[in-house]
Amino acid sequence: ASAFTACQVTDTGGIDDSGFNQTAWKGVEDAIAADGIEGRFLESQQESDYAANLNSLLDGSCDVIITVGFLMGDATKTAAEANPDQKFSIVDFAYDPTIPNVVGQVYATEQAAFLAGYLAAGMTQTGILGTFGGINIPPVTVFMDGFVHGANLYNERHGTSVSVLGWNPDSKEGLFTGNFDQLDDGRAFAQNLYDEGADIVMPVAGPVGLGSASLADELGTDALKIIGVDADQTQTDPEKAHVYLTSVLKRMDSTVHQVIQSAMDGSFEGGLVVGTLENEGVGLAGFGSFEDAVPAELKAELDEIRAGIIDGSISVTGM
Amino acid sequence: MSTSIGKRELDDAGRALLQRASGGRGQFEDLVIVPIFAVIAALVLGALVMLATGVDIGTIGKSFVALGKGSVGSLNAISETLTSAIPLILAGLGLGLGFRAGLFNIGAEGQIVMGGLAAAIFAFSFPGLPAILLIPLSLLAGAIAGAIYAGFAGVLKATTGAHEVITTIMLNLSSFLILIWALKQPYVQVAGRSDPISKSVPEAGQLPRLLDWIDPNLRVHAGLFVMLIMVAFIWWLLFRSKIGFAFRASGENPDAARYAGMKSGLIIVAAMGTAGALAGLGGASQVLGVLERASPGFSAGIGFDAIALALLGRSHPVGILLAGLLFGGLEAGGRQMQVDAGVSIDLIGIIQALIIVFIAAPLLVRAIFPWGFRKDKEGGAA
Amino acid sequence: MSNVTINTAGAEQVASTSDRRARITGVILLLLSALVLFALDVAPGEVATFRLTTVRDAVQLPDLVVPGGFNTIVAALLAFIGVRQFLRGGGKWSTLSIGGGLFLVVLAFLVWADAGKSFNLTGMLQATMVRAVPIALGGLAGVLSERVAVVNIAIEGMLLAGAFTGALVGSLIGSWVGLFAAVAIGGMFGMMLAALVVTFRMDQIIAGVVINLFVLGLTSYVTSQVFASNRWMNNAEVFRAWKIPLLSDIPVLGPVLFQQNIFVYGALILVGVATYYLFHTKGGLRARAVGEHPRAADTLGVDVYWTRYFHVTLAGMVAGFGGAWFTLGSVGRFDENMTNGKGFIGLAAMIFGRWHPVGALSAALIFGFADSLQQKLALLNTPIPSEFLAMAPYIATIIVVAGLIGKARPPAADGQPYVKE
Amino acid sequence: MDVELRGITKRFGPVVANDNVNLVIRGGEVLGLLGENGAGKSTMMNMLSGLYTPDEGEILIDGKPVKFDGPGDGIEAGIGMVHQHFMLVPVFTVAENVVLGVEPTGRLGHLDLKKARAQVEEINQKYGLHVPADALIENLPVGIQQRVEILKVLFREADVLILDEPTAVLTPQEVEEFFGIVNGLKEAGKAIVFITHKLHEILAISDRISVLRQGRITGEGDPKTLDEEKLAEMMVGRHVSFTVDKTPAQPGSEMLRLEKVTLLDDKDDRLIDDVSFTVRSGEIVGIAGVQGNGQTELVEVITGLARGNAGRITFAGDDITHTSVRDRHRRGMAHIPEDRHRMGMVDKFTIAENMVLNSYYDEAYAAPLGSIDWNRVNETAAAFCVDFDVRTPSVFLPGGSLSGGNQQKMVVARELERQTQLVVASQPTRGVDVGSIEYIHKRLVESRDEGDGVLIVSSELDEIMGLSDRILVMFEGRIVAEFDNTGGKADRNQVGLAMAGATEGEAA
Ligand SMILES: Nc1ncnc2c1ncn2[C@@H]1O[C@H](COP(=O)(O)OP(=O)(O)OP(=O)(O)O)[C@@H](O)[C@H]1O
Ligand SMILES: Nc1ncnc2c1ncn2[C@@H]1O[C@H](COP(=O)(O)OP(=O)(O)OP(=O)(O)O)[C@@H](O)[C@H]1O
Ligand SMILES: [Mg+2]
Numbered sequence A: 001a002s003a004f005t006a007c008q009v010t011d012t013g014g015i016d017d018s019g020f021n022q023t024a025w026k027g028v029e030d031a032i033a034a035d036g037i038e039g040r041f042l043e044s045q046q047e048s049d050y051a052a053n054l055n056s057l058l059d060g061s062c063d064v065i066i067t068v069g070f071l072m073g074d075a076t077k078t079a080a081e082a083n084p085d086q087k088f089s090i091v092d093f094a095y096d097p098t099i100p101n102v103v104g105q106v107y108a109t110e111q112a113a114f115l116a117g118y119l120a121a122g123m124t125q126t127g128i129l130g131t132f133g134g135i136n137i138p139p140v141t142v143f144m145d146g147f148v149h150g151a152n153l154y155n156e157r158h159g160t161s162v163s164v165l166g167w168n169p170d171s172k173e174g175l176f177t178g179n180f181d182q183l184d185d186g187r188a189f190a191q192n193l194y195d196e197g198a199d200i201v202m203p204v205a206g207p208v209g210l211g212s213a214s215l216a217d218e219l220g221t222d223a224l225k226i227i228g229v230d231a232d233q234t235q236t237d238p239e240k241a242h243v244y245l246t247s248v249l250k251r252m253d254s255t256v257h258q259v260i261q262s263a264m265d266g267s268f269e270g271g272l273v274v275g276t277l278e279n280e281g282v283g284l285a286g287f288g289s290f291e292d293a294v295p296a297e298l299k300a301e302l303d304e305i306r307a308g309i310i311d312g313s314i315s316v317t318g319m
Numbered sequence B: 001m002s003t004s005i006g007k008r009e010l011d012d013a014g015r016a017l018l019q020r021a022s023g024g025r026g027q028f029e030d031l032v033i034v035p036i037f038a039v040i041a042a043l044v045l046g047a048l049v050m051l052a053t054g055v056d057i058g059t060i061g062k063s064f065v066a067l068g069k070g071s072v073g074s075l076n077a078i079s080e081t082l083t084s085a086i087p088l089i090l091a092g093l094g095l096g097l098g099f100r101a102g103l104f105n106i107g108a109e110g111q112i113v114m115g116g117l118a119a120a121i122f123a124f125s126f127p128g129l130p131a132i133l134l135i136p137l138s139l140l141a142g143a144i145a146g147a148i149y150a151g152f153a154g155v156l157k158a159t160t161g162a163h164e165v166i167t168t169i170m171l172n173l174s175s176f177l178i179l180i181w182a183l184k185q186p187y188v189q190v191a192g193r194s195d196p197i198s199k200s201v202p203e204a205g206q207l208p209r210l211l212d213w214i215d216p217n218l219r220v221h222a223g224l225f226v227m228l229i230m231v232a233f234i235w236w237l238l239f240r241s242k243i244g245f246a247f248r249a250s251g252e253n254p255d256a257a258r259y260a261g262m263k264s265g266l267i268i269v270a271a272m273g274t275a276g277a278l279a280g281l282g283g284a285s286q287v288l289g290v291l292e293r294a295s296p297g298f299s300a301g302i303g304f305d306a307i308a309l310a311l312l313g314r315s316h317p318v319g320i321l322l323a324g325l326l327f328g329g330l331e332a333g334g335r336q337m338q339v340d341a342g343v344s345i346d347l348i349g350i351i352q353a354l355i356i357v358f359i360a361a362p363l364l365v366r367a368i369f370p371w372g373f374r375k376d377k378e379g380g381a382a
Numbered sequence C: 001m002s003n004v005t006i007n008t009a010g011a012e013q014v015a016s017t018s019d020r021r022a023r024i025t026g027v028i029l030l031l032l033s034a035l036v037l038f039a040l041d042v043a044p045g046e047v048a049t050f051r052l053t054t055v056r057d058a059v060q061l062p063d064l065v066v067p068g069g070f071n072t073i074v075a076a077l078l079a080f081i082g083v084r085q086f087l088r089g090g091g092k093w094s095t096l097s098i099g100g101g102l103f104l105v106v107l108a109f110l111v112w113a114d115a116g117k118s119f120n121l122t123g124m125l126q127a128t129m130v131r132a133v134p135i136a137l138g139g140l141a142g143v144l145s146e147r148v149a150v151v152n153i154a155i156e157g158m159l160l161a162g163a164f165t166g167a168l169v170g171s172l173i174g175s176w177v178g179l180f181a182a183v184a185i186g187g188m189f190g191m192m193l194a195a196l197v198v199t200f201r202m203d204q205i206i207a208g209v210v211i212n213l214f215v216l217g218l219t220s221y222v223t224s225q226v227f228a229s230n231r232w233m234n235n236a237e238v239f240r241a242w243k244i245p246l247l248s249d250i251p252v253l254g255p256v257l258f259q260q261n262i263f264v265y266g267a268l269i270l271v272g273v274a275t276y277y278l279f280h281t282k283g284g285l286r287a288r289a290v291g292e293h294p295r296a297a298d299t300l301g302v303d304v305y306w307t308r309y310f311h312v313t314l315a316g317m318v319a320g321f322g323g324a325w326f327t328l329g330s331v332g333r334f335d336e337n338m339t340n341g342k343g344f345i346g347l348a349a350m351i352f353g354r355w356h357p358v359g360a361l362s363a364a365l366i367f368g369f370a371d372s373l374q375q376k377l378a379l380l381n382t383p384i385p386s387e388f389l390a391m392a393p394y395i396a397t398i399i400v401v402a403g404l405i406g407k408a409r410p411p412a413a414d415g416q417p418y419v420k421e
Numbered sequence D: 001m002d003v004e005l006r007g008i009t010k011r012f013g014p015v016v017a018n019d020n021v022n023l024v025i026r027g028g029e030v031l032g033l034l035g036e037n038g039a040g041k042s043t044m045m046n047m048l049s050g051l052y053t054p055d056e057g058e059i060l061i062d063g064k065p066v067k068f069d070g071p072g073d074g075i076e077a078g079i080g081m082v083h084q085h086f087m088l089v090p091v092f093t094v095a096e097n098v099v100l101g102v103e104p105t106g107r108l109g110h111l112d113l114k115k116a117r118a119q120v121e122e123i124n125q126k127y128g129l130h131v132p133a134d135a136l137i138e139n140l141p142v143g144i145q146q147r148v149e150i151l152k153v154l155f156r157e158a159d160v161l162i163l164d165e166p167t168a169v170l171t172p173q174e175v176e177e178f179f180g181i182v183n184g185l186k187e188a189g190k191a192i193v194f195i196t197h198k199l200h201e202i203l204a205i206s207d208r209i210s211v212l213r214q215g216r217i218t219g220e221g222d223p224k225t226l227d228e229e230k231l232a233e234m235m236v237g238r239h240v241s242f243t244v245d246k247t248p249a250q251p252g253s254e255m256l257r258l259e260k261v262t263l264l265d266d267k268d269d270r271l272i273d274d275v276s277f278t279v280r281s282g283e284i285v286g287i288a289g290v291q292g293n294g295q296t297e298l299v300e301v302i303t304g305l306a307r308g309n310a311g312r313i314t315f316a317g318d319d320i321t322h323t324s325v326r327d328r329h330r331r332g333m334a335h336i337p338e339d340r341h342r343m344g345m346v347d348k349f350t351i352a353e354n355m356v357l358n359s360y361y362d363e364a365y366a367a368p369l370g371s372i373d374w375n376r377v378n379e380t381a382a383a384f385c386v387d388f389d390v391r392t393p394s395v396f397l398p399g400g401s402l403s404g405g406n407q408q409k410m411v412v413a414r415e416l417e418r419q420t421q422l423v424v425a426s427q428p429t430r431g432v433d434v435g436s437i438e439y440i441h442k443r444l445v446e447s448r449d450e451g452d453g454v455l456i457v458s459s460e461l462d463e464i465m466g467l468s469d470r471i472l473v474m475f476e477g478r479i480v481a482e483f484d485n486t487g488g489k490a491d492r493n494q495v496g497l498a499m500a501g502a503t504e505g506e507a508a
């Protein structure tokens, strides 16, 4: 019973949300496989569960407690301050100022989404791309921002006029399903974008995106391709793997695994872990079944831009 | 006529009419035995579901122990049960009152959202006020917001006849969107956060925790008193007050109510408004007592659970109180089940549903457990 | 003998109720006219372009180009009808005018939002149909059970059960079997509802709420306990769109009506069949009698209990079919609570449609229209926040219910249990 | 066909509705069945028709015992019942109502309404019923609805017809016609059970009479040797007076005045057309008329339930044209509504609660903080029940558990026991047994003698003739005639003619 134990508390999305709860849990599972630790999780059904779930893990049986999502920010803070000896880490949230026993894990998602936008602009036949989100909140819209700016850079460099439907980075308004669980919205919204000419769509709405994949599967990938988000969707949605042009990775599994390892080897230190292209906390997945379809020049350009972003010569904010 | 109402000397024949029919064994069976069997039957079926999905017997046993432990097994468990029950009961009271007045208001969820949002905004807008003012005023803000939101459906029904089921469903769906929009407004959103979360309720606006002198983690808060007062108040309102009489009369027979000079439009708006105020209060107490700020989805389906609650409690304040405690216990116990046995918390939903089925259909329980009841016909017919 | 006739026939001028209604209608229309004139004003030079075909279509139709002056004309038209109503309207024209007025306002709104831009009108109408399907089927299930006086709050649960079963059986065996299983499971829950309310005399609303809770709990539990680790159990083949030869080639109408999957056709056919059944057959007559006056039906030897069992089961099957749409007709996989209130909206459609299958379908279409409209508007960069756009279907429903439908009369015995003696 | 009930007992919880009843019904004969409210008449007939099953005893048809599992079996065996409360679906047409359960169908289960219509016409012809097959029930006057009920039974070729208070809602003319139909049926060999509270009717139509009291048959008799007095005594167990004892009216000040009151419906048709009249204190004014000629609406306008489109109403000198129901009630206007089920009471409320349905806000019941003083309410209710002989074991039982007649007494008690100035009574004794009618009439006259104005609206011409000091006749929304009835001097025939819409010239 003295094995190292990592515990996770999910937000209301649940452990199998095909999104960040699941990806973070994958980090724990990786640690179980690689380092032989024990792992357990508690799901929250509503916000008032956060504090209660955290409390029930505070009996000392967990070596590190991982919480997921910005909604748990306050609850985690309260618990961490009341239990300074307990190690915590929160995914997708940062404290300012930092708390000594909490590691915040945040991601420069726009960097990876930027690459996706560039890629998509290079791949579109119709010259129209589409994106939509779950709700209009920054964790969602950073993807959309990056995507649009990436496509713009492509236009700039190639003199094309690829447009992105569904998000306007200036007015901060766009296309949103209003939820993260109605899969058929994913299909309908993708259909809407498709009807307006889009042939590559990036849904940023958790499992709702699976509905978009289903539409692409039906229409055929010549007509519609999907860009996945969070995890490599060819892995999390293997049945529809062929429709994903690529995925914008937010490597929560990797950062979670890192944090667990640091807690194990004693190097744990409160503060911030930022996933970037540079440290591979974010990135672009492979091109899956489009590996051959993506021109070599485009691949080269992407590598060059990646480097540009890392060294700061390319801004992902469109400035 | 010379006879005046009110003061009358009664003869023996008159006094005989004042005998109340005693409930007898049938009532006892319905009130005590049926619920006990209902809980047992629900747990057994819940166990079968777990077995069917490959959970082993040991774990099943462990999870039921955890259910008990998590709901009433410790001070913390009781505190959690009460904490969960507070908003459920408040919203349930509102729905029950609406049902009594013949209004099928399923809008508690939206009213909770509005109430909670308003309470949070009010509380952080006046951080300078002392607790003695800030808490009641914030609660009031929540109640008023809920009342207005529900009153909207009431006014529509009273003036155009628009069915409240439709309008309240639509208002529920709209409320989530309004909430998210509101939480992104600079005035509401907490500084330095990019996600939609309201500013925190200042210390003085928070409903004080009742047992934090024993253990700071005990979350039961002063909303408990608000809830209990409301149970008593609604009981009084429905069964003792004039307006309650009018509510019940219009609920049972709107034509008779009109005949009796009750204003149907006014009653609809008043009943919806009161119901909305209660749901809003539920939202406010959740925000001021537990969450300490408003965020997307803070209503967490309380308004929908409250429908089941109001129905289960037969729209009677005391019934709703008991049903709310049961639901709160299941919620708290369900969390413990997850912690101790690793069983998915979704199972609690199934058990909840089964318990309601059995409580609400005494005939079903009698059919399953025939030996638990007397055979006579009188006892059975309610 | 005194036999006095008091009454001297004198037709005095009296203000009638219809006059008053006409006046209110008139004022509303004038307000709408002002709204169009000032809030939805489009510069005369600007045009709104509605595309009827996509670049991918074989046959290309010219775009529908509406000049900005259209809105001025609409405003004038509204003002005209308004004044007319105010001065000498009345009777059935009042409702008609409001209905027409709202329609005109919607058109003006579209032109305003689309001014200087363009969108695909055909796509929007096609989406309207698709989005209406689960609501129409939910509404139809409601009609079938409430016509025999059983209030069916459980539609939501039945949809969810259908969606779940469709995905599970569809993945394990095949989509057709999955579809039948979904229908069967819906029927089973219908029968369960009937048993609870008819045989065990449980309150109808409680019974419905319970079924919803139960299905939600069970499907969520299985999803997290089983599907999460066995993805192959939750990956069914989707029924694809099936073009009806010739008809599907009709411009605009073809894609909207004849290039859909079996669920859309199914919904349309079921609505037709249900209408015929309810209003033109023996079974329908008995069903309606049971819903209006069960004791009368009983005294004539109609078996009230059986009739209720039968129709509520039927309603469950319809809802099961509608539920399968979410998985087999749309995305091929199940997710927790994926119906997310569509059943309740179906219930609203039923009331809105006055307990008539065609009414429920129409209501569902209005809802579907508002829904697909808001998706288009979100693409057009209107100054309205996306949250408010997403509210469009809900607000449209409220406006129509309040403005046009008013009081609707449910079957007289709706919600009441029937006790034989 | 002969039917026999042998040793039938039926209980509802503690209530024994029928107690060891024996009864024989023969073909070609009308059996009159008589009994107080709640005596168990309807219950017995419901068992005969298969709607209820007896707890004990058996039913024999032509000597053979039968067992009915539902009304379907009763119909099968040739027993048809016309229920006390209409068993018609209001939103269906006549034809649809008639064929329900035995529908003629075409291919694909298509409902053959054409055939149904033809079949209805055929019976219409045969028995002279004159019912429009395509009309919606809700648009038909009750008299015609009654015939639809009979049509339904005949359509099923019933040999035994049970008619439970079929004449309660009919006008004298309609009753005449109805008796013609019943006699025709009798001649066709049908067995008929006829239930009514109107003694002269039962004497006129029956071949044999049975009297039911507290669930038992307490007397049988031959109508030729009986008269109303004796019948009433058999029924109630005491002497009942049929004539209303009253002294000549002493009209005082004007209580109620209507001036040119007009009410339009949705389609702008005139429901009430330019009606003017007055009611003075100390007099009873009766409004006679065939139901559906605007009386219902007239009462609604007077009591404030409906707003007239034109005209003026004054009450004790004050203009009340635009005041609320409650205001009029407060000023001392009592209202006995026409349809007690729909308006007069709340079934699920206790008798006590029903007794204060429209006076719960009164000072007399006020407790602190806007509460109602329930103890006072309950005591008052008990006293009312005693006064009006409302038969119940407790005032805490639901109002709906009372028998129909007792429900009516409850409503009348509530309205008449108050301090009033004007009583508006609509069909005050509908469905009430003779003993209770006597009492209600007595109380109405008492109200008058204490200085109230009394306005009685009734389709029961006898009631109007017996009670009123002045009679107004309403026809098609207008007051077409007025008669002075001091000392009962109005001519019954004249009134009847005016009710049928005869013009003044014809009437004179
Ligand atoms: N007529 C009455 N006389 C005295 N008290 C009354 C009366 N009506 C209601 N009350 C009071 O109100 C309280 C609540 O009434 P009760 O519980 O019977 O409500 P109810 O409407 O019958 O509820 P349910 O329908 O659930 O049985 C009772 O305890 C009783 O004291
Ligand atoms: N369904 C029922 N449930 C309970 N009690 C009933 C029911 N039907 C009738 N009763 C009771 O049985 C008794 C006989 O009622 P029944 O309707 O047969 O009287 P009735 O002679 O037809 O009276 P009325 O002249 O008022 O119609 C009454 O006390 C009544 O309250
Ligand atoms: Mg009670």
Ligand SMILES: [Mg+2]
Pocket (backbone or CB within 6 Å): D041, D042, D043, D084, D164
């Ligand atoms: Mg009777």
